[in-house]
Amino acid sequence: MYMQIISFSLRVRNWQKGWGEWVQNCPLTWDALVKLYVKAGEVEKAESILQKVVQGKKGRPLYGSYVTILEEYAKRGDIHNSEKIFRCMKMMDYLGGMAQYKLLLEAYKKAEKPAYGFRERMRSDNMYPGKQMLTQLEEVDAYKKRYISESIG
Template identity: 40%
Template sequence: MSESGCRLGSLTWDALVKLYIETGEIEKADSILNKASQQLNMKPLQYDSLLQAYINAKVPIYGFRERLKADNMFPSKMLAERLAQVDAFKKTAVSDLLD
């Protein structure tokens, strides 16, 4: 839609990210989130949902903190706690590689 010239608001981007998260396509949701923040110079509402999807999948999320910094977003206390949960997955992934 955005490629055809339609202007999408933050609620539309938010709905698209939720749709991909609910279908289990985490990478696509991440891509949509990145595209929305780059094209429209806006801050989408779905950082928390995307992070929760990675927690549910028990998969490390690389570059998330950097994205927050690039978008001038400061994590809330709850978001910081969830980031700590995801960091534990990185340690597990590295130890699995070493075994």
């Protein structure tokens, strides 16, 4: 598996060198690279592509590129990186609605960590959870867990 990833990385680098400047500055190319790296399990490299684009002021990455990375971090239960991508999306004015919040909440759920102030955070962004989201919020509600454990103990 490790050799496949190395081989994949080399092919991507060669592919990037072979194309002209116009392809390297194309959001669709960045999106394709992000998806390829995520599929290969290289989420950090996928994220670094977007960071280089934003820092180099080469353009604006696609919303889907950020969502792809956020989904993968959420599946892993990586709260820190999920929050980081979420903040990047807000900085880029990508407020896609409940999808981002659901993915972020999924990261908290996978990590089995309480999501302090999540409802208030949503309200401050004018997002109001539906029934499904309320159910998910109850699963990671720290106060409810604490109350249940205190009443049992």
